[in-house]
Amino acid sequence: MTAALSLSSLAGGTDHRAEWLPAGDGHPDCSAALMPLLSFSAADYLGQFQRLLPRGRVWHRGLRMVQDADLLTLMPTWARLQARLNTLIAEIFPCSTVDLLPEWEDTLGLPDPCTGPLGNLQQQQAAVCAKFVARGGQSKDYYIAVAAKLGFTITITEFAPFRCGINRCGDNLYGSGWAHVWRITAISGLIYFRTGISTAGDRLRSWGNRLLECVMNELKPAHTILLFGYITPTAYLVDVNGLDEIRDPIGQPIEVPQ
Numbered sequence: 001m002t003a004a005l006s007l008s009s010l011a012g013g014t015d016h017r018a019e020w021l022p023a024g025d026g027h028p029d030c031s032a033a034l035m036p037l038l039s040f041s042a043a044d045y046l047g048q049f050q051r052l053l054p055r056g057r058v059w060h061r062g063l064r065m066v067q068d069a070d071l072l073t074l075m076p077t078w079a080r081l082q083a084r085l086n087t088l089i090a091e092i093f094p095c096s097t098v099d100l101l102p103e104w105e106d107t108l109g110l111p112d113p114c115t116g117p118l119g120n121l122q123q124q125q126a127a128v129c130a131k132f133v134a135r136g137g138q139s140k141d142y143y144i145a146v147a148a149k150l151g152f153t154i155t156i157t158e159f160a161p162f163r164c165g166i167n168r169c170g171d172n173l174y175g176s177g178w179a180h181v182w183r184i185t186a187i188s189g190l191i192y193f194r195t196g197i198s199t200a201g202d203r204l205r206s207w208g209n210r211l212l213e214c215v216m217n218e219l220k221p222a223h224t225i226l227l228f229g230y231i232t233p234t235a236y237l238v239d240v241n242g243l244d245e246i247r248d249p250i251g252q253p254i255e256v257p258q
Helices: 002-011 042-051 066-072 075-092 101-108 121-133 140-149 176-180 210-219
Strands: 021-023 035-037 154-158 181-187 225-231 236-240 243-247
Touching (some): 042 066, 042 075, 101 121, 140 154, 140 181, 140 210, 176 181, 181 210, 210 225
Parallel strands (some): 181 225
Antiparallel strands (some): 154 181
């Protein structure tokens, strides 16, 4: 009885019916149970293997003989394979994949020239998931949301040709070429030429962001011309319902820690 108990604890034998796990669509947030995932221990596989052995006194069932212990050493491999099969459900969905991440990156064309090489697993999963679920769009809200996911706060300005009867005195005299021009304005720190640090050939002043410009140029409608404007991150006070509120250059409220 003692040997049986020790071998049983070694095998981790439990009632597998209590270990069934709900399976969704592979997404970690999915809570709907579509089908049970079977979870078998080494002891479960040992019992099934012993049922396939020939009948007779030599072929024992249970966990009391040396033969049983020898067979038990082979069963954890099958238990691990079963566990890996269960994880394949999550691997199918790109937002939760780990082992199939290289295949999903090749399918979605990642890393692309905009993102460049990604540093860690979380960044790779986020890039794969974002590109897979993206549905596209051409509205201001869509591009503002894309920029926000990249960590930028932007405003969008659309231009139109000057038209008599619509425009008025003081408006810009844009020609017909401005019909499909729009501009993204973002906050960007300026880098100035500094004596003792900069060298001959460096720009006297530089600004911009390669990631933002690359992504937006990839997403913009093909017939449009996209311009980029950058302003320095200087905050200012505005009066909102009698209360002073700090806003950034684009006009977005800035939360100040208390």
